Amino acid sequence: MGSCIICGTPVEGRICDSHQEDVVFEFRGNEASQLTPGRFYSGAVDGYADFGVFVDLAPGVTGLLHRSELDRRLESLDWEPGDTVFVQVKNVRDNGNIDLGWSIRQSERDFRGALVQDADGDHEDDESDESDDAEAEVETPTVRHGSASRDESDESNESNESGKSNESNESGKSNESNESRHQRDEAEPEPSADRERVEIGTLGDRVGEEVRIEGEVVSAQQTGGPTVFEVRDETGVVDAAAFVEAGVRAYPDVDVGSVVRLDGEIELRHNEIQVETEALVSLEGDDADTVQSRLDDALRGRARPDEVTPLADHDAIVSVGTQLQDAAEEIRRAVFESRPIIVRHTTTADGYVAGAAVERAVLPLIREEHAKSDAEYHYFDRRPLEEAVYGMDAATNDVTRMLQDRDRHGEKLPLVLLVGTGATVESSDGLDLLSIYGAKRVVADAAAVDAEIEESTDVLVSPVLADADASDLSTGALVANLAAAVNDDVRSDLRHLPAVSYWEDAPQAYLDAASDAGYDETYVRELREAIALEAYYQSYEDKRELITDLLFDNGVTPDGDGENAGNLASHVSEQFRLKLDAEVETARANLESREADGVDFAVLDTDAYTHRFDFPPTALLLDELHRREREGDTFVTIGVAMDELYLRSTADVDLRAVAEAAREHAPEAGITAVGIREGRIEFLSGRREQVKEAVVEAVAEQLA
Structure with missing residues (x-):
């Protein structure tokens, strides 16, 4: 029985189930079946293919990071063969193929801890264990100079993913004795009085210098190596790493919201500016008020x-x-x-x-x-x-x-x-x-x-x-x-967007603005249709790179040689039109036309006459049907599914009032207006026909 390296919970091994994704593993096994799906692993880029990146997790153990798993275009990756990368094992197939997932964390310091996994199980790296033993011989741990802390944190597979300290285990008891904590607190140095403050926004020009900064702590993250504080002043935000020993919280009284004064050396690590902390103190009283006022004044002026x-x-x-x-x-x-x-x-x-x-x-x-x-x-x-x-x-x-x-x-x-x-x-x-x-x-x-x-x-x-x-x-x-x-x-990037957002009757001023930005009405229509199609698929995903390509890169995608491969918007728009037209024609052939109190209705059974789980979605289909079928000033299109109804009208309709009136006609149907913006009413599926008639009657009464 061991204890979790993150929370101290007793476990078989070195990591509890709830923290599997907080640790990065170095795989030293010899076959894919030894990998654990869901875990994050370090690996080395083996090479590229049209459909993704091959990553070596160990000699002879290679997985595929498919391009669909990336949060950016494959072509935009700057990985070179041999580069160390971090990936998640999504699945190990029966044939030994390994499906990998993208990890937003692409440095060791972004994980809360690191372990080695081999054929015998999980354990800490032998070199890290030796380093830990050496540290344990020091009676009074001290906060070390930044460069030393970073070197040692690399050996300890530092991370950057937790605001919680490793000082506390699950029961809330400290992993340190009161005596050692007291010794550590006494040893943590405070800034001296002989430095002038510099602004964070100037640190890029001060690499190698020892500086003082003052500001607010906006995050405090305990890693497997140092404690990493994000500090902001009126000009920017920077990481400040403070080291006691691997995985031990430095300055435990400093947390998010603390106003601090910090002395340290500016270093460029992995092409990022960071402060290697020499001394840090929480400010109180007038000193804290001065810093806070400076931040507030700057924030008001900037915001x-x-x-x-x-x-x-x-x-x-x-x-x-x-x-x-x-x-x-x-x-x-x-x-x-x-x-x-x-x-x-x-x-x-x-x-x-x-x-x-x-x-x-x-x-x-x-x-x-x-x-x-x-x-x-x-x-x-x-x-x-x-x-x-x-x-x-x-x-x-x-x-x-x-x-x-x-x-x-x-x-x-x-x-x-x-x-x-x-x-x-x-x-x-x-x-x-x-x-x-x-x-x-x-x-x-x-x-x-x-x-x-x-x-x-x-x-x-x-x-x-x-x-x-x-x-x-x-x-x-x-x-x-x-x-x-x-x-x-x-602003110039946004000028065409308003015109794209209208399905019809876009104000001329927006069409003119789009045209001035290089988007004529045909192109605007293609963008709208392409976005509508892509919005439907993988609906919970933001599709950041794809949407950027469509809306801001003139809809043109580069091929493998960097040349224009074709107009993305036109291609996707064509697919939109083909799918929508096919569905509309099927629906139009099955519309029920009727009249009530001088109001013309077109009613569609969307369960029977649409492909409800393919494009287009019901709301978009009803919009298009309504545009094509409408006649006169009072025309209503209704789509009825198993337990929901969509309503479109050429005249203003109060959907809540329709639902209330329909409840009087069908009191046992559970009629509720749930989507005012999308014109959607829900009801009990067993009362479907009764609800359809009740809604038609309620709309006719309101518009008569």
């Missing part, structure tokens, strides 16, 4: 945009200018505070345009703010949402992940930005769950907004609140303007 300049002439955007400023300030503040940003958007063309616009604006700010090259993957995440309601399922997922990131990685709680979702009372429970934990909530939506939801948000951006006419405003257009307010440097 709020001076004004909102619309991407094109649009009264609806002008009407929400102050709201856009407020939202942009919250987003920029999150970047400068090193607070992660989670973007939730619908899996529609409009939703993807909105989410991609924010991504385009925020990622450069994160790169400028953080010295770590992979910071954008830690501080920004775009999570598509299939429903236009931010319900408890999505909120529970987000809360679970943010609490894990807080506990494992020492991250601040995130800002959650919801675009095209979360703006109706059906999302109140989800938003309130975020609020209980103190996560910031910004909602931006151009349609289906309930003013009551403002109480469940920190900022709500909606023309409804400004009593403005938003009939010609899409959420993609609204959020593209928000993105320009967040980062004016990418």
